[in-house]
Amino acid sequence: MATSALPHADAHGHEHDLSFIRKYIFSTDHKIIGIQFLLLSLIGLFIGGLLAITLRWQLGFPGEAIPGGGILPETMAPGGILLPEFYNSLVTMHGTFMVFFAIMPLLVGVFGNYLIPLKIGAPDMAFPRLNMWSFWIALPATVLMISGFFMAGGHAAAGWTAYAPLSANPEWTGVSGGQKVWLLSIAILGMSSILGATNYITTVVNLRAPGMTWFRLPLSIWALFLTSILVLLAIPILSGAAIMLYFDQTIGTHFFDALDGGQPLLWQHLFWYFGHPEVYILILPAMGFVSDIISNNSRKPVFGYHSMIFAMLAIMGLGWIVWGHHMFQSGMNPALGTTFMVSTLLIAVPSAIKTFNWMGTMWRGNIRLNVPMLNAVAFVAMFVIGGLSGVFMAVTPVDIYIHDTYFIVAHIHYVLFGGSLFALFAAITFWYPKMFGRMMNSMIGKVHFWLTFLFYNLTFWPMHNLGIGGHMRRIYDPSEYEFLQPLQGMNTFITISAILLLTTQMLFALNFIMSWFNGEKASDNPWKDNGVEWTTPSPPPHGNFPTVPIVYRGPYEFSSPLVEEDFLPQTRKLEGDQEPGAAQNEGDR
C-alpha cells in the first residue's frame, strides 16, 4: 500500500512546515507531549505539596494562625486559622492532586509517552493525534479541578476516596459545587488516561523495532505496558462510579443513598475495585525505571530478568482480587475478610522477589553512586518499608486497631513518596539529558537527594508511631482527645520536617529550570546505557531515529565478556549476531 506504507509518514514528513503552535502546543510528537505532561504534573506536584504543609500546620500547631495565612479568604481560614471544613478540603485535595494530577501523570503520562516509542525503536506512538488529545483532555481536567477551590461552599471535602454518602449529599458537608467539579474532573481525566493506555498498548504490541522481542524489552517498558493494561481496565470502573455519584447529586438517583434502597458500600467496592489496581499503577512504572537505572549504574545485568517480569505479572493479577483489604472494617461480610487477607498477603511474595532481585543486581556490581542511582536505591530502601508496613494492615486482627490511623498514612507515603517519588527523581534525572539535551546539575542533585531523604524520613517515619498510638487519620485537631495529647510533640516535629521537606524541593525545581538553559550539554549516551533511546541524538529529532534501529539483544548486557567496554547497546551488531528473523518482519524495508 503505497498511500499508507508508513502511517507516521504524513504526521512527520513536513515537520519544518509546522507552526510553533503545531510543534509545541498542539503537538502530536510523543516527546513534546511527554514534556507537556511533565510540566503540568510538576505543577500538580507542587500544588499537592503546598496543600500538604498547609494541613500539616493545623496538626502541628492546632488553632494557631498560619504565617501569611491572612491572604486566605474568610471561608477557608479567617485570620489565618484553618476552618475544619477547609482542613477536610485540604486533606481531600492533597490526596487528589498527588494521586491523580502528580504521581500518575508523572509515571504514566510523562514516561509512558516519552520512553515507549524511544525505547522500542518506534518513530512515534501508534496514534499520535489521539496522544495529543490525551494531553488536551488532561489539561482542562486539571484546570477544572483547580477551579473547585473557588466555588461557594469550598472544594470537595469527603476525602480523595469520596466515600458516599458523605460525598453524595451537600447536606452532610456543605460542599456542593466543589464535589461535583471533583467528580467531573476525575471522569474527564479518566478519558485522557484511557486514550493514553489504548495508545501505549497498541504501540508496544505493534511498533517494536525489528529484533525487539518481548523478552528483549526493558523492564521499564514491561512495567509501563502492564500499567497501561491496569489503567485501561481500572479507570473505567472509577469513571462509572464517579458518574453514578454525580447523578446522585444532580438528577436525584439513589445509588449510594441508604435512605432509598441504595448501598453506601457499593461506592467503596467500586472505588477500591478501581483503587487497588490504581495503587499498582502508581508503583509498577517506578519499579520498571528503578530496574533500568540500578542495572545501568551497577554496570551489571538485571538479576532475574524473567522473574522480574513474572513478579510484575503476578502483582498485576493479584491487584484485581485484593480490593477488599481497604474495607476490612467497613461492614463488608467478615467472612470475606479472611479471603482478602490471604490474597493480600500473597502480594508480599512478588514484592519480595523484586526487592531481592534489585539487591541481586547490585551484588558484585561496579556501582556508580550518581544522582539517579542514589534516588533509585532510595526507592528500594523505602519501598521495602512501605511493603513491610503493609503486612500489618493485611493481618486482619491487627488492622482492626491500625485501620484509618496514621499507620496507614505512613504506609501510603512510604510507597508513594518513598517509592514512586524517589523513582521519579531518579527517572527525571536519568532521562533529562535525553529530553532536554542537557545534564542536570549533579551537585545540586546530590544535596537535594540527601536533604530529601533525611526530611522525608523525619516526616513520615514518626507517623508509624502516631498510628501505633491510635492517632486517627483526617482529624482536624488531635488535642480534642486525651489519649492523643501526649503525641502532640511528635505532630509538631512532623510538621516542621514536612515544611523543610517541601522547601528542599525548591532545589529540585531550581535544578530542573536552570539545567534546561545552562546545564552541561549532554552527549547521545551520557550514562553509557544499552537502551535504544541512547543511540539517537539528545534530544531526539522528530521521528526519533534517522534509520530504523535493529535490536540484537536484551537491554541489560552490562560488563559482558564479549566486549571490552562495560556496556553493549541493544542495537550494536557483533560478529555472529543474527539479523532479526524474516518471519517477524514481513513488511521490513
Added chain:
Amino acid sequence: MRGFVLAATMVAFMACGGGDGGDGGESGTAAAAAAAPLGNGSITGVIHFEGMAPSNPTIDMAEEAECAEKHMGQPIDPVVTVTDGMLANVFIRVTGGLPAGPYPMPSQPARIDQDGCLYHPRVLGVMVGQDLEITNSDPLLHNIKAVPTENRPFNISQPTDGMTTTRTFNTPEIMVPLECNVHGWMNAYIGVVEHPYFAVSGADGAFNIAGLPDGTYQIEAWHETLGTQTGEVTITGGAGSIEFTFSGA
C-alpha cells in the same frame, strides 16, 4: 475546528464553574440601603399565652463541660418560653398593606450568638440582603447548618471562641432553620423578609415594628411549635397596636 472545540469546552467549564460559584447576594443591597424610611409610625403589640405551657425538654450537656458550666442546674431547651402568660420567640411580620418598595435596609447587621451551646436569640429576622453575623462564644466547635428550602444552604463551622462569620440570604423565606450537628439540641429559626417590618416578641411578649406610614396592614405571627396566626392592624396618627393569643395543648 479543533481550536473551536477546545474553546467551546473551556467556555463550558467556565460556565459550569460560574454557575455554582459566587455568593452574588450583595448586588441588591446598595440600592435598598439608600431608600428612605416609609414613615414614622409604629405597630406595638403583645403575645399572650393561655392554657398549660408544655414543659420544655432538658438537655444532656454532660459531655460538654464548658457549656454545662454556663447554665445553672439542668439546661433546658427553650422551645416554648412563657413568662406570666406572655409568649416569647414569636416572629411577627407585615405580610400585606405595604406601599411598594424599595425598603430601607436596617443599619445594623442581624446578630446571632452561640453561647452555652444554645443559640441566642433562638428566633430572629433578617431582611433579604442584610448581613447576618454569627458568633461563637463557646471555646469549642460549633457548626452552623442552615437548611432552607428557598435560599442557598450553608454548613460552616466555628472551631474557636470569638469567631464571627457573616452570611446573607437572598430570597424571602419563613423560616430558615439553623442547626448544629455537634450539638443536636441546638436550634434556631431565621425569618428572611423582603422588607424590614418584622419583630420578635421578647420575654414579656411585647414587640414593636417601626418606620411605617399610616395605613392598614396584614400581620402574621409565627411560633415554631404553636403555629401561625394572622391579624390586621391600622396605624393612625403614627400608632397602632395588635395582640395575638397562642394556646397550649
Added chain:
Amino acid sequence: MGWILPEGFSTFAGDIDFLYYVVLVVTGIAFVIVELGIVIFLFKYRHRPGQKAHYTHGNNTAEVIWTAIPAVTVVVLGLMSGGLWAEIKGHESAPAGSIPYAVDGRQFEWNVTYAGLDGQLGTGDDFVVRNQLHVPVNQPVVLQLSAEDVIHSFFVPAFRVKQDAVPGMTIPVWFEATQTGEYEIACAELCGLGHYRMRAMVTVHTAEDFQQWVADQSAD
C-alpha cells in the same frame, strides 16, 4: 510511644497485640536484612577504576529461595490470623449472654441506647444517653451499630475495637472490658467538618456500680 502498643483493656486486646508483635518481629528481620544488605552492597561493590562487574543474569536457586521464604511466612501469618478475626468480627461471634446496646452514629455524636432494667432492647424501659457508653467489667457486651446520615467508625483504642457504622446497616460489635475506668471513643472515618470532635466516653463499672447506674438512669 515508639513501637510499643498502648496497654489494651479488652479480652481480645492481648491476642491482637501478640499478632502485632509477631508481625513486628518478622518484618523487623526482613527490614534489617534488606536495608543492611543495600548499605553493604553500596560500599562493598562501589565503583573502582578498572573494575568490571560480575556478569550474571541471575540464579534460579536464589529465586526459588526468596520466593519460598516469604510465601511460607505469609501463609503462616494468614493461618495465625484467620481464627482470631472470625472470633472478633464474625456476625454470630458475640458470646452468649452479652448485654445488648444500640449505638447510633450521627453528625457528630454517638447516641447509645441502653436496654434498661429488663436487659432487652426495643422495650419500653430503654433509654438513650448521648456520647456515654457505660458497661460492666468482665462481662461481654454487644453493640448494634448503625448510622443515621453518613459513614462513621466506632473506635475504642483501648479495647482494640473498630467498626464502621454504615447508614442502612446494623453491624454487631462485641467486646469485654477487663478493667474499670474511663476510655475514649473516637470516630475513625471522615464524617464531615466535626469528625475530629465526634468523641465519646466508655465508662467501665464494677458489676454492682453498673446495676446502680442503670437503676439511677431508669429512675429519671
Added chain:
Amino acid sequence: MTSAMAPPANREIGSDVYNEKLGMWVFLGSEVMFFTALIGSYIILRFASPEAFAAPGNVLNIPVTAVNTFLLICSSVTMVKAFAAVQDGDQRGLRMYLVATCAIGATFVGVQVFEYNQLVHHGFVPSGYVAASEYAAQAGTPGWPESVGVYSSSFYTMTGFHGFHVSMGVLCMSFVTWKAFRGKYTQTDHRGVEVIGLYWHFVDLVWIILFTIVYLM
C-alpha cells in the same frame, strides 16, 4: 487475519493486526469494564433490595423495546453486509449498507428518546416515581414496588449510557459513510469500516445483555 487486507506495511515486528483495529480492541476492553461497573452495580443493588424492582413489563414497555432490540440487531447485520461489500469491492453496496446502519442506529436512539418520554410522562424518572403520577398510584400493588429509587437510577444510567454509545457510534458511522461516498475505502484498504464495525457490534452486544437483565428478568 487475511493478508489480502494488506495492512500498512509496518516495519515493526508486532502483531498481524493493524494499529487501528488493535487499538479498537484494546479500547473495547476498557468499555467492557465501564459497562461492568454499571451492570455490576445493578446486580448488586437488585440482590440487595429485590423489592425495589418492578416485575417485567409493569413499568417498562417491553414490546416497544423488543422491536427496538430487533432493529439494533438488524443494524449489526447491515454492518456485516457493508463490510462484506467493501471486501468484494462493491462500493454501491458499501454505501447503501452504511447508510442503512446509520439510519437504523438513529432510529434506535429515537425510539429510546420516545421511550424515556413515555416513562417520564407516566411518572417514572431517575429519582423514582413522580409524586401523584399514574405509576405512583399503582405503587404497592403486586408487581409494583412501593419505591423504585434504585431501580430507576440504574435503569436510566445504564440505558442512558448505552444510548450515548449508540449516538456516538452513529456520529462516527456518519463520518465513515461520508468517507465511503468520497470513495476512500477500497477492496484492499478499508480499515475505517472494519474498526467502526467492531465498535458497532460491541454496542449491539451490550444492548442484548441490558435488554435481557433490565427488561426481561
